[in-house]
Amino acid sequence: MKHDSTQTWSLTSVFRCNGSLPSGDKGRRKSRFALCRRNKANGVKPSTVHTSCTPQAAKAISNKEQHSISYTLSRAHTVVVEYTYDGSTDMFQIGRSTETPIDLVVTDMVPGGQGPADSQTVQSTISRFACRIICQRDPPYSVRIYAAGFDSSKNIFLGEKAAKWRMQDGQMDGLTTNGVLVMHPRQGFSQDSKPGLWREISVCGNVFTLRETRSAQQRGKMVAPESNELVDGSLIDLCGATLLWRTAEGLAHTPTVKHLEVLRQELNAGRPQCPVGFNTLAFPSLRRKDVLDEKQPWAYLRCGHVHGYHSWGGRRDPEVEMECPERECPMCRTRGPYVPLWLGCEAAFYVDAEPPTHAFAPCGHVCSEKTTAYWGQILLPHGTHAFHAACPFCIQPLSADAGCIRLIFQSPLD
Structure with missing residues (x-):
């Protein structure tokens, strides 16, 4: 079956822009982004787990063609998870960095939409590689969000102070410094919608209640029944920028x-x-x-x-x-x-x-x-x-x- 290469998953709108950035929409720095099916899949999925500093683990980190996530447990102990190519998904990354791996560049903005916060006086709280969004290339085209994005070397590093833990299946998981928060509306995104509860999304896409403060090392409680799948009207907060996720179907009922x-x-x-x-x-x-x-x-x-x-x-x-x-x-x-x-x-x-x-x-x-x-x-x-x-x-x-x-x-x- 031939699939439509122009499949659009959604529009992501940045709060406080009111239709365009104060300095204008340019390149990857825009007030809203349409995520479309890529010509070639670039998704990745976890594969081999290295529980000790083996030569294979070091090779995975140094290989710029190999995606990996490093979990530093102590100065002498790092767990490395290799990620392998996934031809069934497309990956889009969001963050403050202007490096090539970031598809959607977002910056802190002061209330009122006057412009970006003065970088010399206000240090940004948005991560350079804040999160990644994984979209299925085939029906039902589900879209999921994960904390942290891969850098130019295709690595994600969770330092010794970052919240991290080993799961029952042996896989590692963790949270980024200021976290990625998501809220799914109840009853869809319409005039009858009601707010949902804010949750935190982990590096592996698990859902947790909020930490006591944004950067606390103690994670919240895992909310097993809930998912990291984005729905029409989902809010994504990156601690300095808030995004609204709209699906293609939802936008069909929205005023132009x-x-x-x-x-x-x-x-x-x-x-x-x-x-x-x-x-x-x-x-x-x-x-x-x-x-x-x-x-x-x-x-x-x-x-x-x-x-x-x-x-x-x-x-x-x-x-x-x-x-x-x-x-x-x-x-x-x-x-x-x-x-x-x-x-x-x-x-x-x-x-x-x-x-x-x-x-x-x-x-x-x-x-x-x-x-x-x-x-x-x-x-x-x-x-x-x-x-x-x-x-x-x-x-x-x-x-x-x-x-x-x-x-x-x-x-x-x-």
Whole structure:
């Protein structure tokens, strides 16, 4: 049977990019990645285990054509597991490194989507070779995730301080320094979805409860009934970057960028007005999604009233306003954040195709009601042991009292 060489497993979308990286999508550094069936399989699977430092083990490590994982138990004892070619799978690797083995290059980003964290002042917590994804080339095209990726020498090294152990079948397993966390949604990825539980994935793909802190040496408890297979809507956290996994089937029910553009045009066609200046408001095009426009809608995020920018009771400079956004709404006198509204442009984050009627607070990203409701109940990993809800378009933490608000637009008086 001839298989379709263009088989696409999924789209992986990076949180906080809102459709594209601030510096633009280039090469392997993008805001989203499509994983397609390779022309030639490059998957690997475990084979020989060397329990002592034999010449064969040393050869496996030094051979740049041989994949292997080294588990250092002590200075005098290293277990080496050889990996052999697997023609039935394709392997894709994700990490911070720009070396050739990495297919998807990800970097730490500060909340708000302003750009990558200053590498000289903030040390990245994302591993250079963070994880690998193994995809079946034939039906049912299952996809599984494993912690750690092979470097340019086709090796994975787990140092003496890394959490590691021997399993009952004699194989070794372990965890990476800051771990690879995965959460599978319940009831699929749709408007009825509910958050699942965050788990940690090991180097061999086993599933564990979370460690006490991200880099603790004591592993969590193994969760045998659960699997490392990715499903539509699975979240992958690499301690500095969070990815959303969407399957090809799931994306077929997701609004496209063209559909989001239609929704934007329909919203603007209603000619919403500022109730203070009576000027017509309009959301800028998706290509100018981060550029303040004179027709830019602004909103008071405690009450949801939408205005154009005005200096009523505040500063006259919109740029300064964004630094100190607390204002009193002239319509209802409610005090709260006063921010520009931005359309959420990453279609993969939407759970339905409904109009953009709600905004995340305090960032002002706008999408459908059920999309804000879904992400408002997802607690994303933050730092080494904290979790908080955040806007997927910019990863800014949501307000504790009201993470989203229904927008109230003023219709034209004529």
